[in-house]
Amino acid sequence: MSPSLPAPATRDQSRVALVTCALFPALYDDDLPLRDALQARGAIVDAVRWDDPAADWPAYHLVVLRSPWDYVPRRDEFVAWAHTVPRLHNPAAVVEWNTDKRYLDDLAGAPVTPTAYVAPGETWTPPSAGEWVVKPTISAGSQDTGRYALPAQADLATAHVTRLTAAGRTAMIQPYLSAVDTAGETALLYFAGPDGTLRFSHAARKGPMLTGPDDGTINPGSETISARTPTPAQLDTAAKVLAAVPPHLGPLLYARVDLIPGPDGTPLLLELELTEPSFFLRSAPGAADRLAETILKSL
Incomplete structure (x- = not known):
């Protein structure tokens, strides 16, 4: 066995990292029941920032992504990090695919909800009517998301799409489903x-x-x-x-x-x-x- 890897886990020796970010250094509230349930089963559980340079990821038997929600403006860095972490769940390939x-x-x-995409350098013609949601393809927690009623807010919706694409981001447009x-x-x-x-x-x-x-x-x-x-x-x-x-x-x-x-x-x-x-x-x-x-x- 490689000396950099921990010994095979038993349930009483399991080390689990719950991955978070600087906004929630001690975990997001919704994750505390999971931490407690793991500890009750004898696991050693650490809350670790995904971008913590001192983190020893190979020391953990499992690394579970939980609340690394500040990755959006650094998505490429986040994906590259995921590919370096052993025993990451969900795996790095999933992270790369699912974060866009x-x-x-x-x-x-x-x-799937009907979706149109507008990449940098492309133009967008707003639909003639209806309510529509504009957001970037890489986002979390409704960041940079807006809801527009057309045609009255067509200029605002177009400006939102333009703002995203001018920043090098791909915009996505979906109908607002009133349900x-x-x-x-x-x-x-x-x-x-x-x-x-x-x-x-x-x-x-x-x-x-x-x-x-x-x-x-x-x-x-x-x-x-x-x-x-x-x-x-x-x-x-x-x-x-x-x-x-x-x-x-x-x-x-x-x-x-x-x-x-x-x-x-x-x-x-x-x-x-x-x-x-x-x-x-x-x-x-x-x-x-x-x-x-x-x-x-x-x-």
Whole structure:
């Protein structure tokens, strides 16, 4: 065995790094139940910033991405870092693919919210009517996101797209699905089972983040989280989404599938979170224990 690697883990000796950032050096609140569940099972758990130059990543039996949410302006650096970390979950190939929302185009056969992309150097002609969301393909937490009512706010929407592309970023434009204001989003959480396949754990309702078009500026609302029981249609859609993930990316330890009803009520994928999703552990009793077992069994 290489001297740089720790001895084979037993459950009482397992060392797990939960990856965070400078904004949450002691972990984001939603991750504390996971830390506690792992420690209750005898694991040594450290909260480690992804960009901490003193971090000894090979010393950990598993490195789990949790809240490294300041990576967006340094995405290339973050991806390069991920490729250097042994035993990272989800794996670096997944991180590289999933941190650019153009991955939506790779999910062949899955019901995805219609999305248009505008790359640097390209121009965009706004739709004639409707409400539309403009955001960059590389973002987190609704950063640089706006909601616009057309045609009244066409100039504001165009300026937003231009601002993103002028900064070298790719813009994405999606219809604002009004069901988010009533039904909300449904986030379905999956953790790997003993055989490595993803199994449904729990679901949560996410309230609207964009509270409405006013002057076209970014309007992140108060996102409320509550427990939700998914419908058979939502479970079926989530299964189709997960089946469409390119298999060469490697095994998944966890996944979050964010769905919203389309105009006809059919669930549509809004985002597939495979890098650093909130798990909403506080809204689902037993979920932290299930995830802790998943992590320890994967060693």
